[in-house]
Amino acid sequence: MANAHSDHPAHLQHHFVSSEQQFDAAKMGMWLFLVTEILLFSGMFVAYIVYRTWHPEVFVKSSELLDPVMGGINTIVLLASSFTVALGIHFAQKDNKKGLVINLVLTFLFALTFLVVKYFEYTAKFEHGVFPGAAFDPHGVSHGVDYATYNIQYARQFFSIYFVMTGIHGFHVLVGMGLFTWITIKAVKGQFSSAYYTPVENCGLYWHLVDIIWIFLFPLLYLI
Amino acid sequence: MSHAEHHVSSIKMLSIVFGGLVFLTVTTVLTAQIDLGAFNVPLAMTIAVIKASLVIVIFMALKWDNKVNAVIFGLGLLFVAVFISFVLFDTLYRGDMSSTTKGTVQDEVIRNEALQSREPDPSSLQPVHTP
Secondary structure, eight states, rough: OOTTTTTTTOOOOOOOOHHHHHHHHHHHHHHHHHHHHHHHHHHHHHHHHHHHOOOOOHHHHTTSOOHHHHEEEEEEEHHHHHHHHHHHHHHHHTTOHHHHHHHHHHHHHHHHHHHHHHHHHHHHHHTOOOGGGGOOOOOOEEETTTTTGOOOHHHHHHHHHHHHHHHHHHHHHHHHHHHHHHHHHHTTOOOOOSSOOOHHHHHHHHHHHHHHHHHHHHHHIOOE | OOOOTOOOOOOHHHHHHHHHHHHHHHHHHHHSSSGGGGHHHHHHHHHHHHHHHHIIIIIIIITOOHHHHHHHHHHHHHHHHHHHHHHHHHHHHTTSSSSSSSSOOHHHHHHHHHHHHHHHHHHGGGGOOOO
């Protein structure tokens, strides 16, 4: 017992039989967490569905105020970030440290781009009194759009759902940026290899789920 | 320490899927500008489901993953389906039975305010039952 750690790799915890078992356990835990995330968002999707079935014409009219070009750009930005995460995992599996770090940094920058676009979308709405809840009071004219004509009954519910859903989604993007900062630092330090890349894999799974939520939010809020 | 059993997605396949996802995004933006009547919503949702499936199956590599993860994910989707359908059993069919009223709480508030502000009809203020 000169050194209890000498007979196994540094990343392997003592309570696991093998690296493989440790990897599978961590990944299964991640999938269970993703299911709880899906159920968190499903509550908001149910709210959307119920109010839409009650007032479909209000949702069609209100969605005109959201810019499909901005939303479309953000969709492609998030899809690109999912692509770079998948590439990062590919390079981690191939022991390519440079490829992994580059793709993790790109993912972080795409996430940042998404939030910057979202910031401009939010501020453009706030300027015209489009707030969630009781403060909802659309007014003013910009780009030929008279905001006052959107002050119709139940429009407040659409925009409350819009701000809550995109806000909680945006918070997940922010958390993702923190996660990618953390694993980029670990990757630069050379802590990942084809033998151990579990944090990259699990952060990737989380990030793909954030992307999937947006894939549904975009058409529901901006297009239809 | 070989992890040869882990599936490694090729850059070519990931690129093709990414191209497909961008193509579908452009398609859904363009088709949403055309008025297809009742078909706008199902079309946009079909495209969204295809996009999400591509991300889950290829990017998240569920296709090559341990099957237990697919079962966990499938169970999650099942509970979402139960959640949505059982809520709709209520909200879609309100007012179909005589004991319930159609509409939302906000509708009720508006109706009550209208009733409150209405000038009462003098004849209705007379006692109904005279001895």
